[in-house]
Amino acid sequence: MLTLEVVASFLTPVAVNRILHHLETGGEDAIIRPWFWILTFFTGLVATTLTSGRYFFVVLRLLAQVQSTLTQLIFEHALRIRLKADGGISADKKENSKDKGGTVTLTETGATAGDESARASASSEATLGEGPSSSAERGTETSSKGRSGKTTTAAGRKDSSMIGKINNLISTDINSLEAGKNFILVVWYTPLQIAVSIVFLYAVLGWSALVGVGTMIIMLFIPGFISKYSHNLQVKKMAKSDARVGVISEVMGSAIRMVKLFGWERRISERIDQKRQEELHALRRFRVLSLVSTIVNNLIPLMTMVVTFTTYALAMKGELTASRVFSSMTVFQTLQGHFRGCTLCIPWCIQAKVGLDRITDFLHKTELLDSYAESTQEQNTLSVSPNPDIIGIREASFAWDSEQAANVTPGSSWRSFKLCVENEVVFKRGHINLIIGPTGCGKTSLLMALLGEMHYLPMGPDSYVNLPREGGVAYHAQESWVLNETIRNNILFGSPLEQERYDKVLWQCALERDLSLFDAGDQTEVGERGVTLSGGQKARITLARAIYSKAEILLLDDVLAALDVHTAQSIAEECLQGDLVQGRTVILVVSPIVPLVLSASK
Ligand SMILES: Nc1ncnc2c1ncn2[C@@H]1O[C@H](COP(=O)(O)OP(=O)(O)O)[C@@H](O)[C@H]1O
Ligand SMILES: [Mg+2]
Numbered sequence: 001m002l003t004l005e006v007v008a009s010f011l012t013p014v015a016v017n018r019i020l021h022h023l024e025t026g027g028e029d030a031i032i033r034p035w036f037w038i039l040t041f042f043t044g045l046v047a048t049t050l051t052s053g054r055y056f057f058v059v060l061r062l063l064a065q066v067q068s069t070l071t072q073l074i075f076e077h078a079l080r081i082r083l084k085a086d087g088g089i090s091a092d093k094k095e096n097s098k099d100k101g102g103t104v105t106l107t108e109t110g111a112t113a114g115d116e117s118a119r120a121s122a123s124s125e126a127t128l129g130e131g132p133s134s135s136a137e138r139g140t141e142t143s144s145k146g147r148s149g150k151t152t153t154a155a156g157r158k159d160s161s162m163i164g165k166i167n168n169l170i171s172t173d174i175n176s177l178e179a180g181k182n183f184i185l186v187v188w189y190t191p192l193q194i195a196v197s198i199v200f201l202y203a204v205l206g207w208s209a210l211v212g213v214g215t216m217i218i219m220l221f222i223p224g225f226i227s228k229y230s231h232n233l234q235v236k237k238m239a240k241s242d243a244r245v246g247v248i249s250e251v252m253g254s255a256i257r258m259v260k261l262f263g264w265e266r267r268i269s270e271r272i273d274q275k276r277q278e279e280l281h282a283l284r285r286f287r288v289l290s291l292v293s294t295i296v297n298n299l300i301p302l303m304t305m306v307v308t309f310t311t312y313a314l315a316m317k318g319e320l321t322a323s324r325v326f327s328s329m330t331v332f333q334t335l336q337g338h339f340r341g342c343t344l345c346i347p348w349c350i351q352a353k354v355g356l357d358r359i360t361d362f363l364h365k366t367e368l369l370d371s372y373a374e375s376t377q378e379q380n381t382l383s384v385s386p387n388p389d390i391i392g393i394r395e396a397s398f399a400w401d402s403e404q405a406a407n408v409t410p411g412s413s414w415r416s417f418k419l420c421v422e423n424e425v426v427f428k429r430g431h432i433n434l435i436i437g438p439t440g441c442g443k444t445s446l447l448m449a450l451l452g453e454m455h456y457l458p459m460g461p462d463s464y465v466n467l468p469r470e471g472g473v474a475y476h477a478q479e480s481w482v483l484n485e486t487i488r489n490n491i492l493f494g495s496p497l498e499q500e501r502y503d504k505v506l507w508q509c510a511l512e513r514d515l516s517l518f519d520a521g522d523q524t525e526v527g528e529r530g531v532t533l534s535g536g537q538k539a540r541i542t543l544a545r546a547i548y549s550k551a552e553i554l555l556l557d558d559v560l561a562a563l564d565v566h567t568a569q570s571i572a573e574e575c576l577q578g579d580l581v582q583g584r585t586v587i588l589v590v591s592p593i594v595p596l597v598l599s600a601s602k
Helices: 002-025 034-080 090-099 134-141 153-205 208-262 265-315 322-365 402-406 443-451 487-492 499-508 512-517 535-548 565-575 593-601
Strands: 124-127 391-399 418-427 432-436 455-458 464-466 473-476 553-557 585-590
Touching (some): 432 443, 443 553
Parallel strands (some): 124 432, 432 585, 553 585
Antiparallel strands (some): 391 455
16 A cells, blocks of 8 residues: 555656656657646546555554554453552562662561361351461551551552553553554655655756755754754753742642731742743743744755755756756655654654553563463462362462562562461351451451462462352452442442342441432442542442342451441441341451450440
8 A cells, every 4th residue: 555655656746757848848759648647647646645545544443443452451451460569560570679678578477277266156257366477567567557457558559550550551551552553654655755756866867866865864863953952942841831830839729828928929929920931931942943943844855955956957967957856846845754754753653662562561571360370380279179169278378479479488578478278267158257367467368368369379289279159259348449420329330229129238238327418319429529438438338239239258358447336336237147148158357356346335
């Protein structure tokens, strides 16, 4: 297609040349009649337009396909990533390893689960014994946890780095591919066009054409320098604008009362004025430079032609006929356009390549969940449970980082936590199972291990980890979250509405009173754009979502932590002992304080 376009674009200058030649010589020695050249002229223009239209159609369609495929690929990949505390991309690892010296090194913790100990009357309770060094760990790692136990530093960092990265990939890097869509122009079309142009010019003007092309190449460095300089100026100008806007928003945002009280108006306005003057100065320089750049750009073809034609006329003693001048003028114009296009296109292509590399890195270098990672020897034994209905773990340890898991030497890693189950932990089907332990001892990790989010390391021949998923699994994360949706949709979460069940859920999760406070009831929008909910309300909506779901197994991580004693008690009585939970398997994580508080308040 592009080759065709190159050929088509040369039909016009050739036709111009021949027609003018025909006029000059009055048609002597002409084999082909002028109407043919007029037709060629017309065909050339039409063909160029058609081919370039077709080219853009194909390229843009391809671009849209590639972008949507990559977007989907990134989202799909994001679901398979192990969400551990660090970003998981090599760059982050490097950063982290640099940090090693500075951070407190956490030694391996053996949070050992006692085997099915201490059963409460209706519920079996698997108590997590505290490992030898976990108190030290708690002191450093989880000291930032508030009573609510909601925000661990690890989770915060994990979220921001990974979500930020994925956001960036989707928005910036995928868009940067658009800049590179014309890379085929740089590698094929432009070189071909330039080569044909030079051949044409050489045929028409002899070696003086080469002088012209040389002049053009040399002169093209000038706009290059100018644009580099103007880029710097632009950066400076932006910095000045930022400074001015910064001052204004600082004053208007928070300090305006101070300014008024202390009578600082004059001084502040002078300060802003000074910043504005600096900005204007930078802006003026930038504009002048743009002007120079435009002038130079327009001068280049003129200079080139002057040089070429002078060389042709004076040095080569050739005769400058109209056919030579006009046909070569068009070609010089195209040639210059191509050189310019090239200088613009190459940085864009590089930018696109960088974006593509980042996406490739993300797809290849993030650590995946065990079930998606290429299986290593030890993982071949994954989950050979004696009974597929069992929920539990036997003789296995779990790590957040597969690399760390491979070579855990105490004190060597910046953050290593290992969950060890020395005997067997089996959760009772159809009952409420409690996991109790101090913060940081690995309760959440135990749930994660069951869910397959942690790296599994079997410790014996009979090791297994099993969580049957046929009946569905509902997971209430420690950090409760709501979608940007109505409360009702947040609870239904895609399931069909069954009014009776829904009302029961609202009542059992003690949400009725909260809903009566909103004008729109359960149609109130929550989330980022909607009403802001309290931590307890969010936690109960998240709990309601899990209870409403028909999943057979409920993993509830610290549901009671964000609630006040009365609400917690009502949930423990109405919801956890209610009919909706009856018969389902609940694995409930609670901090040791909760049962105490609940029983004390009775
Ligand atoms: N997503 C994660 N990535 C890496 N390490 C984690 C992650 N979540 C928890 N940990 C580690 O696991 C340890 C136990 O945390 P956690 O299981 O959340 O305890 P608990 O739920 O009992 O408070 C912490 O010390 C922390 O370092
Ligand atoms: Mg936890």
